[in-house]
Amino acid sequence: SQTIHQWxxxxxxxxxxxxxxxxTVEGTSNPNLYWYRQAAGRGLQLLFYSVGIGQISSEVPQxxxxxxxxxxxxxxxxxxxxxSDSGFxxxxxxxxxxxxxxxxFGSGTQLSVL
Amino acid sequence: xxxxxxxxxxVNVAEGNPLTVKCTYSVSGNPYLFWYVQYPNRGLQFLLxxxxxxxxxxGSYGFEAEFNKSQTSFHLxxxxxxxxDSALYFCAVRxxxxxxxxxxxxxxxxxxxxx
Numbered sequence: 001s002q003t004i005h006q007w008x009x010x011x012x013x014x015x016x017x018x019x020x021x022x023x024t025v026e027g028t029s030n031p032n033l034y035w036y037r038q039a040a041g042r043g044l045q046l047l048f049y050s051v052g053i054g055q056i057s058s059e060v061p062q063x064x065x066x067x068x069x070x071x072x073x074x075x076x077x078x079x080x081x082x083x084s085d086s087g088f089x090x091x092x093x094x095x096x097x098x099x100x101x102x103x104x105f106g107s108g109t110q111l112s113v114l
Numbered sequence: 115x116x117x118x119x120x121x122x123x124x125v126n127v128a129e130g131n132p133l134t135v136k137c138t139y140s141v142s143g144n145p146y147l148f149w150y151v152q153y154p155n156r157g158l159q160f161l162l163x164x165x166x167x168x169x170x171x172x173g174s175y176g177f178e179a180e181f182n183k184s185q186t187s188f189h190l191x192x193x194x195x196x197x198x199d200s201a202l203y204f205c206a207v208r209x210x211x212x213x214x215x216x217x218x219x220x221x222x223x224x225x226x227x228x229x
Contacts, residue, residue, distance in 0.1 A: 006157075032215060043118075043204065043221040044158075051215070059216065090157055100146045100165045100210070103217065105157030 002027035006091045006106030013113055019064075019078040021109050023091030026072065031093040033074040034103065035066055038088040050074060086113045116141040118207050120220035127195045128228050135190040135223045137205030147188040148206040148217070149179055158204060164188060175199070195227045 006023045013019060025031050035047040046059045048066035056066050063082050067075045074091060088110050092103040117140045127133045139145055146165055150158040162173025169181040179190045188205060205220045 034215075044219040046216060046218075049215050057215075092157075100163070100208075102148060102160040102163055103150075103158070105150075105159070107157045108155070110155065 002093075002104065004091065004093055004104055004106045006109060008109060009107065010110045011112070013081050013111065015083055015113055016080045019076070019081050019085070019111070021076040021089055021091075021111075023074045023076075023106055024072055025074075025093045028072070028093070028095070030071060031095065033068060034092040034094070035074065035076050036090040036092060038090060038108075040087070044090065048076070081113045083113050086111055116145075116207050116209050116216070116218045118205050118218055118220035120203075120205055120223045122223050123221075124224045124226065126226045126228060129197055130194050133192050133195045133199070133225065133227070135203050135205075135225060137188045137190065137220060138186050139188060139205070139207040140186065141207050141209045143210055146208040146210060147179075147181060148208075149173065149177070149188075149190050150204045150206065150219075152202040152204065152222070154201075161190070161203075195225075197227045197229050200225055200227045 003026045033050045036044045038044050050056050050068045053068055064078050088108050090108045091106040094103050095101045119138045148163045149161040151161055152158045161177050162171050164171045164181045172178045177192050179188055181188050202222045202224050204222045206217050208217045
C-alpha cells in the first residue's frame with residue numbers, strides 16, 4: 001500500500017532563518033507531488049506541484065521554493081523565512097497524469113515563524 | 115479561473131439528525147468535484163468525488179453528495195450525524211483537461227455534532 005511521510009510535524013523558526021521540509025511517498029512510482037499551505041481560518045493554497053523529477057511548477061510567487069531530487073521525494077525550502085510564511089504545510093500525492101484522481105495528504109507541518 | 119464557495123464557516127447539528135454542508139463552484143467545462151475531511155492537526159482525508167455519471171455520489175463513513183449542474187452545487191450530506199463526524203470539511207474543484215493539476219479548495223466548513 002502507498003504511504004506518505006512528512007516531517008517535521010511542528011517547527012518554530014526565527015525570521016530570516018532557512019527552511020527545509022521534506023516529504024516522501026512509498027509504494028508508488030512517478031506520482032504527482034504537491035505542496036499546499038493552509039493559513040488559519042482559510043482554505044488550502046497550492047504552492048507547488050511536480051509531475052516528475054526536476055519538474056516543478058509554482059502557482060504563487062513567494063519566498064519559497066521546491067525541489068524534487070528523487071522520484072518520490074519533494075522538498076519545500078526557503079533561504080530566509082518571513083513572518084507571513086507561518087502556516088500549516090501539507091504535502092500530497094496523486095497518481096501520474098490523472099487529473100480526476102484524488103489526492104493523498106501527509107499529516108502536515110505546523111510552521112511558526114517568530 | 116476556477117473557484118469554490120463554502121458559504122457556511124460553521125454548521126451545528128444534533129447527533130442523529132441529518133446534516134448538509136454546502137458547496138458551490140465555478141469552472142469552465144464539466145467539473146471534477148471532491149470532498150475532503152480534516153481532523154485537528156492532521157492532513158486531509160478523501161471522502162468522495164464526482165467525475166461523471168450518477169449525480170448522487172456515495173463515499174466514506176456514510177457520506178454522500180449530490181451534483182447539481184444547473185445550480186453549480188455539490189452539497190455534502192449524511193442521513194444521521196455522529197459526534198465523530200465533527201471536523202473541518204473541504205470542497206474542491208478541478209477543471210478537466212490534460213495538464214489541469216490545480217485543485218482549488220474552498221475555505222472549509224467546521225462541522226460540530228452536538229451529543
